[in-house]
Amino acid sequence: MGSPLLTLGLAAQLLETALGRGGDHADIFAQHSSSRSLSFEEGKVKSAHQSEAQGIGIRVVAGESTGYAYCEVFDESTMLATARRAAQIAHGQAAPSAMLVGAAPLHDLYRAVQPAAAAPMAERVALLRRMSEHAYAHDPQVQWVSCLLADQDETVTIATSDGVYATDHRPMLRVSISVHARRGARRESGSAGGGGRLGLEYFIAHPPEALAAKAARQAITLLSAVPCPAGQMPVVLAPASSGILIHEAVGHGLEADFNRIGVSAYSGRIGEVVASPLVTVVDDGTIPGDRGAINIDDEGVASRRTTLIADGRLCGYLHDRTTARLMGATPTGNGRRDGYGSVPIPRMRVTFLAAGQDDPSEIIRSIPRGLYAVSFGGGSVDIAKGDFNFHVTEGYLIEDGRIGPAVSRATLIGNGPEVLRRVTRVGHDLALADGQWTCGKDGQSCPVGQGMPTTLVSEMTVGGRS
Amino acid sequence: MSPQQSAVAPCLEAALAVLSAAGCGGMVYCHRRSEWSARVRQGAIERIESALTGGMTVTALNSGNRGASATSTVVSLESARQVAEQAVALSAWSDVDEWRGLPPGEECGMAGGDLQLSDPGYGDADHERLVDAAIAAERSAYAVDARICLSHRSGASASRSELWVGSTAGVALERAGTSFGFHATVVAKSAAGERQSGSWHTSARTLAGLRSAAEVGAEAGRRAVRGFDWRRIPSGSCRVLLHRDVASQLLGTLAQAVSGGLVFRGATFLAGKLGAVIASPAVTITDDPLLPGRLGSRPCDGEGVRSRVVTVIAQGRLLSYLVDGYAARRLTHPYTGHEGGVSNWSLAAGQASFEDLLRELGTGLLVTGFQGFGVDLASGSFSKGVSGFWVEQGRISHPVQEVTVAGSLPELLLGIRTVGNDPLEQARISAPSLIIDGFTIGGT
Numbered sequence: 001m002g003s004p005l006l007t008l009g010l011a012a013q014l015l016e017t018a019l020g021r022g023g024d025h026a027d028i029f030a031q032h033s034s035s036r037s038l039s040f041e042e043g044k045v046k047s048a049h050q051s052e053a054q055g056i057g058i059r060v061v062a063g064e065s066t067g068y069a070y071c072e073v074f075d076e077s078t079m080l081a082t083a084r085r086a087a088q089i090a091h092g093q094a095a096p097s098a099m100l101v102g103a104a105p106l107h108d109l110y111r112a113v114q115p116a117a118a119a120p121m122a123e124r125v126a127l128l129r130r131m132s133e134h135a136y137a138h139d140p141q142v143q144w145v146s147c148l149l150a151d152q153d154e155t156v157t158i159a160t161s162d163g164v165y166a167t168d169h170r171p172m173l174r175v176s177i178s179v180h181a182r183r184g185a186r187r188e189s190g191s192a193g194g195g196g197r198l199g200l201e202y203f204i205a206h207p208p209e210a211l212a213a214k215a216a217r218q219a220i221t222l223l224s225a226v227p228c229p230a231g232q233m234p235v236v237l238a239p240a241s242s243g244i245l246i247h248e249a250v251g252h253g254l255e256a257d258f259n260r261i262g263v264s265a266y267s268g269r270i271g272e273v274v275a276s277p278l279v280t281v282v283d284d285g286t287i288p289g290d291r292g293a294i295n296i297d298d299e300g301v302a303s304r305r306t307t308l309i310a311d312g313r314l315c316g317y318l319h320d321r322t323t324a325r326l327m328g329a330t331p332t333g334n335g336r337r338d339g340y341g342s343v344p345i346p347r348m349r350v351t352f353l354a355a356g357q358d359d360p361s362e363i364i365r366s367i368p369r370g371l372y373a374v375s376f377g378g379g380s381v382d383i384a385k386g387d388f389n390f391h392v393t394e395g396y397l398i399e400d401g402r403i404g405p406a407v408s409r410a411t412l413i414g415n416g417p418e419v420l421r422r423v424t425r426v427g428h429d430l431a432l433a434d435g436q437w438t439c440g441k442d443g444q445s446c447p448v449g450q451g452m453p454t455t456l457v458s459e460m461t462v463g464g465r466s
Numbered sequence: 467m468s469p470q471q472s473a474v475a476p477c478l479e480a481a482l483a484v485l486s487a488a489g490c491g492g493m494v495y496c497h498r499r500s501e502w503s504a505r506v507r508q509g510a511i512e513r514i515e516s517a518l519t520g521g522m523t524v525t526a527l528n529s530g531n532r533g534a535s536a537t538s539t540v541v542s543l544e545s546a547r548q549v550a551e552q553a554v555a556l557s558a559w560s561d562v563d564e565w566r567g568l569p570p571g572e573e574c575g576m577a578g579g580d581l582q583l584s585d586p587g588y589g590d591a592d593h594e595r596l597v598d599a600a601i602a603a604e605r606s607a608y609a610v611d612a613r614i615c616l617s618h619r620s621g622a623s624a625s626r627s628e629l630w631v632g633s634t635a636g637v638a639l640e641r642a643g644t645s646f647g648f649h650a651t652v653v654a655k656s657a658a659g660e661r662q663s664g665s666w667h668t669s670a671r672t673l674a675g676l677r678s679a680a681e682v683g684a685e686a687g688r689r690a691v692r693g694f695d696w697r698r699i700p701s702g703s704c705r706v707l708l709h710r711d712v713a714s715q716l717l718g719t720l721a722q723a724v725s726g727g728l729v730f731r732g733a734t735f736l737a738g739k740l741g742a743v744i745a746s747p748a749v750t751i752t753d754d755p756l757l758p759g760r761l762g763s764r765p766c767d768g769e770g771v772r773s774r775v776v777t778v779i780a781q782g783r784l785l786s787y788l789v790d791g792y793a794a795r796r797l798t799h800p801y802t803g804h805e806g807g808v809s810n811w812s813l814a815a816g817q818a819s820f821e822d823l824l825r826e827l828g829t830g831l832l833v834t835g836f837q838g839f840g841v842d843l844a845s846g847s848f849s850k851g852v853s854g855f856w857v858e859q860g861r862i863s864h865p866v867q868e869v870t871v872a873g874s875l876p877e878l879l880l881g882i883r884t885v886g887n888d889p890l891e892q893a894r895i896s897a898p899s900l901i902i903d904g905f906t907i908g909g910t
Contacts, residue, residue: 038559041731044560044561044562044563045559045560045561046560046561046563047533047534047535047560048534048535048556048557048559048560049534049535049536049537049556050534050535050536050537050552050553050556051536051537051538052537052538052539052540052549053521053537053538053539054539054540055519055539064510064512065510065511065512065513065514066512066513066514067513067514068513068514068515068516069515069516069517070517070519071517071518072518072519072520072521072539072540073540085516088514089511089514121559125559143732144731144732144733146731180731180732180733180844182732186845187732187733187735187737187844187845188842188844188845189733189842189844189845222845228849228872230701230870230872230906230907230908230909231701231908231909231910232909232910258618261507261616261618262616263616263618263653263661263663265661341517341519343513343515377839377840378838378839379838379839380837380838380839382663382837383618383663384618384653384661384662384663385660385661385662385663387837387851387867387868389837389838389840389850389851390838391838391839391840391849393842408845408847409840409842409845409847409849410840410849410870410872411837411838411839411840411849411850411851411870411872413837413838413851413868413869413870414868415868442619461851461868461869461870461908461909462870462908463840463849463850463851463870463871463872463908464849464870464872464906464908465849465872465873465874465906466906
């Protein structure tokens with residue numbers, strides 16, 4: 001479990017102070033992280049950066065109210081003052097805190113065989129050089145290549161008034177490449193990336209050249225892309241990164257904070273059919289090495305696999321401790337936060353549409369005219385209405401059952417519940433996206449994963465120009 | 467002088483001493499910030515957060531024009547030395563880059579006299595007033611329409627931040643400011659069970675500069691109910707009126723497109739266009755960091771470069787990019803003081819009132835909301851989900867949702883026909899409503 005950032009005795013004292021004016025729950029989140037990043041541009045090491053961050057956040061929950069305070073120095077008197085600030089939310093008699101019991105997390109999901117932090121700088125530089133050179137060599141129209149390698153080593157110690165005292169050591173590796181290409185006056189860009197809770201062994205299965213080729217191919221393909229059509233049409237989503245559809249169309253709407261107050265389009269609908277019977281949606285925090293994997297969440301709850309929709313029927317929400325307590329449910333290990341500066345809220349981990357029965361090539365063959373969507377930029381959702389959007393950065397026309405010319409970037413929009421009913425074919429080729437996704441909610445960022453098999457949505461609105 | 471301030475100066479000196487001893491040039495940044503925020507719901511406090519945070523960053527530039535940086539959240543003498551040593555050690559790993567460097571002394575300094583960036587009267591007691599304002603705003607939102615049934619994300623915030631910049635070239639500056647705000651978001655439900663949400667906010671440098679709770683709440687409420695009974699419209703192309711809410715988002719995109727970092731990378735459609743006509747003659751855009759009391763105002767940028775007013779586009783012609791020091795040197799472009807992005811970025815107002823614009827639009831789409839991230843600056847491609855209203859013969863006919871608009875930014879900029887007179891001046895990025903030709907609608 002790694003060595004804790006604060007002793008059991010100090011944690012107990014802070015919890016006692018936090019509950020000094022009463023409250024139903026208190027917890028402490030201490031965090032230390034060290035990060036490194038290296039950027040490589042125009043064939044040169046452009047910049048190197050190193051950073052250290054530490055802090056401790058203390059929360060007091062009294063009924064439906066939360067007091068939260070944090071500080072960035074681990075000195076006892078400052079931490080106690082921080083606990084007293086958080087305690088201001090309560091107005092009663094001191095509440096008791098359970099005896100803290102140290103326990104190792106149930107899981108051991110992180111796979112940093114060659115921890116990036118320990119790797120010699122020369123080795124990191126060499127990886128980026130290989131990636132950059134390969135992208136420039138891909139095509140003479142490639143004008144500019146930038147690559148980034150970033151890693152983080154984070155230790156968190158969590159102590160709660162119901163007795164949890166746990167420490168989790170979390171590695172993270174992220175690599176990305178962006179390629180700009182030009183033909184005459186036309187400029188296009190492509191990008192690729194990956195990583196996870198892994199070390200540099202990531203590059204054995206994912207050679208830098210493969211990422212470089214993916215980004216360069218995307219930029220070059222877009223140089224001769226035709227305008228994307230506009231309007232409603234069938235959309236076939238390629239495996240892996242298309243999981244962004246599930247993340248935006250369903251995932252956010254099933255976060256319990258939105259459902260507790262009745263804001264979500266899925267509020268009060270547990271047990272109801274909310275999707276086509278082909279749709280089974282899972283949020284799984286236990287996929288070893290994935291960017292969205294966590295041994296424990298940021299409230300000390302063990303990670304798990306949570307089925308949200310089974311064969312079209314809604315079976316549960318994503319809970320943190322607060323929503324679980326207020327809704328009479330069990331925490332699902334989805335209480336996550338950006339860091340010590342933020343309160344935990346329900347967040348996704350690795351969210352995917354489960355594999356179906358269909359042959360992927362058969363799905364494409366069944367479409368006379370439509371869009372095949374392969375790579376994606378960001379997406380977002382309006383929780384109350386359920387309307388979502390995502391940006392297709394690499395897509396192709398489907399003409400008479402065959403993949404045709406590439407189309408320019410376009411935004412796709414839809415309504416979550418409506419689109420889920422229009423899932424008419426699901427392939428057997430579920431794949432997880434290579435880890436590079438970061439989800440934003442309430443101003444907090446959180447690393448997540450996603451996955452998708454080849455999937456047909458019978459009709460979506462495509463924001464093209466022809 | 468605040469107690470924090472007296473503690474920071476020795477840290478800056480210690481870090482600069484490490485740089486000098488190692489034969490490096492460089493800069494040291496130190497910031498401190500106190501933050502407070504509250505969330506309210508159904509008339510009660512749901513959450514209160516408070517924090518004191520800080521940090522320092524050291525950028526080292528060694529004699530071979532190699533550079534690197536290091537950061538820590540700990541502001542102490544020990545941390546200052548350690549961060550500076552890390553930056554020096556890392557700098558050996560970067561490659562030589564002739565454009566690395568420090569802004570020259572004559573470009574650095576504090577501009578503008580008293581920019582009124584802080585509320586001198588602000589204290590902890592004001593937090594209660596802000597909570598009351600957020601609760602009152604929520605109440606006003608509910609009062610707009612009986613269909614408003616839920617409050618979601620209403621709250622308030624206050625912060626005070628301070629930044630110190632020091633360099634081995636003798637720059638020693640500091641700037642400070644406060645900001646305050648509150649917001650309301652409510653959800654309305656129609657008889658048919660459909661939900662729509664609406665939100666509004668106010669923010670300012672001083673408490674007195676905030677709009678009233680009644681105004682903010684009523685606007686949030688109006689926005690929650692305005693979209694009911696919406697329809698889709700057919701795919702095709704039509705003239706579009708962008709309400710100032712979305713015109714300012716388009717303007718924000720343009721701010722990125724003129725940023726020096728993208729220009730020297732060839733990553734923006736405006737690279738190589740300095741001096742060229744890139745927008746219609748109705749378009750004049752400035753960035754003005756010297757407006758007293760405004761949210762984006764600042765005496766210097768993050769590198770200590772003196773703030774100045776920059777006219778970026780004059781009657782459609784691109785006159786300047788927005789550059790940090792590196793981009794200025796690399797592009798041989800005058801310094802503009804834009805380490806840290808735009809300050810108060812605005813499209814100059816025209817003559818037409820919003821009603822005039824509706825009449826001029828005649829029959830077409832009024833866009834009031836954009837959804838999504840569908841902008842690619844390299845190609846200039848633009849594609850977003852939109853909500854708004856269908857306008858017929860100058861009158862609003864019905865709400866429109868679940869459609870898309872797409873276009874090419876170079877064509878859209880040239881297609882700006884008429885500029886309204888209604889910019890929202892409290893915003894950092896502000897544009898009036900605009901009529902634009904050249905959008906394609908993706909609908910039914």
